[in-house]
Amino acid sequence: MANWEATLEPDMLEKVRYRAIQRIRRENREVLRRPEGHRDYLQRVFREELERVRPDMSIGQLRELARGLALDVMGYGPLYDLLRDSKITEIQVFAPDKVLVEREGEITEARVRFRDMDHLLNITRGLVGVAGARLDENSPLVTCQLPDGSRLTASIAPVELNGVFLGIRKFPEFLDLEELVRRGTLTAAAAAFLKLAVDIGLNIAVTGPVGVGKTTLMNALADLIPLGKTLATTEEVAELQFPRRRNVRRLVAKFPNVEGTGEISLPVLLKAQLRHQHDWDIIGECRAAEAYYVLTATTAGHSIMTTFHAETPREAVTMRFPDMVLQSAEGRAYGDSRAIEHKVALSLDVVVQMARAGRERKVVEIAAVGWDKGVVIEPLFCLEGDKLVSAGGRGLELLRAKRPYRNWKAVD
Structure with missing residues (x-):
């Protein structure tokens, strides 16, 4: 707040606002219904009304306060x-x-x-x-x-x-996988593996804390899905972007209206989504009961891609995702948390873990998921120092055994 604004009495400010709004109603009522695009007109009206009550203000002060009042009308304010x-x-x-x-x-x-x-x-x-x-x-x-x-x-x-x-x-900027490699989010080798995972149709979860770029990475992975494949998305807020394709069924949750009714939740949308065959089902972010229907999609033969919060791939598979499944009535019907853990391990194939490294957002681990008398987490890529490197191991063999009927020719 500028010093001169602090000296403008609230009742005087309210008087200016009232007179300006009444004038706009007389001159162009439509501006108040759709103020976006009329900023210059709004600023001019407020400046002229301010001059009437405070002729001692400088041009710069008048312009600044008029701009602020105009932005208030537009709904954005400061x-x-x-x-x-x-x-x-x-x-x-x-x-x-x-x-x-x-x-x-x-x-x-x-x-x-x-x-x-x-x-x-x-x-x-x-x-x-x-x-x-x-x-x-x-x-x-x-x-x-x-x-x-x-x-x-x-x-x-x-x-x-x-x-x-x-x-x-704010809405994430679309970045393809090559751009993410250029920015250091992941290495070219890790990107090549993720492209292979998408080509084969493996079930992928991108995990990490809030604000580490999970949606940005999933956007890039979804962009790798061949154009001939069909896909459907379900999101609480529409953040996914598909600049190269039009054959996408997009569902978005509906929040309650001003009367507090009309809500359509993610679980309801996922039930509707699973009634039709799609090559890929993409769930913008799992937070609760919708996780059960993500598992259901994998048993229906759909490849899935989703994001959720977790600190490590093991936590994602053994704790976070089972906890979300248990928030649904269907999930609780399993009765045994170990049975859900088993189901999650059989359903999810690849966990891509993201985290902050200083000011940068990075992929810090890519792991294969399986089951052998318990959850198996086999690292494929791990962060060593500040570089994502191949972990070797038997991750690909684990995935081959788990999904034997997928197209593994590209690996051979």
Whole structure:
């Protein structure tokens, strides 16, 4: 917040806003319904109304405050420039004067401020409204998608003790596998193996903590699927990109509407997806009960690709994925967690583990998964120092024995 803005009384600011909105309603009511694309007009109106009440302001001050008021009407407020910055991947707002951004892997404090908590709350509600969702005392926690594909999470009192939290995860840039190799995310040898795994139709899970590039890598792997293959995707928020193909069935979850009804969850969508034959089923991210239907897809003859949170390939197979399966009524029907562990080990073939290495996001391990009186995790590539190297071992033999009827000719 600029020093001169702090001296502008709230009632005077509200008077300017009221007069400007009334004028816009008279001149061009459509601007208020669809403000995007009318920024110049909005700024001019606010600047002229500001001049009426504060003729002592400089041109620079008038322009800056008018721009801020115009962006409020557009629904973005102080976040406008951050949302347009292609290098920023995440925005987190903890308080009116505490905004953090992730830019090229580094988290720093942004030099933007909201006027006060009411300003932050109004902008947050406005963004949620643009996404067609609801945020109020009866629905104080929401996850939704902005028109540009960014994922928005917001919470307010009574669940948010600090008043308001706003988080925006921006739509990932599409990078093919060759570009990821150039950027050092993985080596050419590891990329060649992953291409082979896709060609053979092995079931692949990309795992790792939040914000390590799992979706970016899965986008690149999905791009390797031959154009003649059919595929379907299910996502909570549409983040996957398919620049080379059109024969994709895409399903996306529906969040509750402003009345709190109409939700369509990932498990419901996956049930619908599995009623039809596809060569590949891609699940954007597993978090809970939908994991059961991922396993079901593998038994239906579909190749699958998904992401979920885990710290190591062994944790992914023996703990994290079974825990998610148990969140479904069907999964609990197994009754025995070891039976689920067995099922997961037979269903998943390759785990690609990602992590942060300093400011970089890297593949740190690629492992083959099998079962021999217990879960077998056979490393194919491991990080040594800062380089991903072949681990040797019997990973390929394990996968050959597990999937004997796949096309292994490319390996021979």
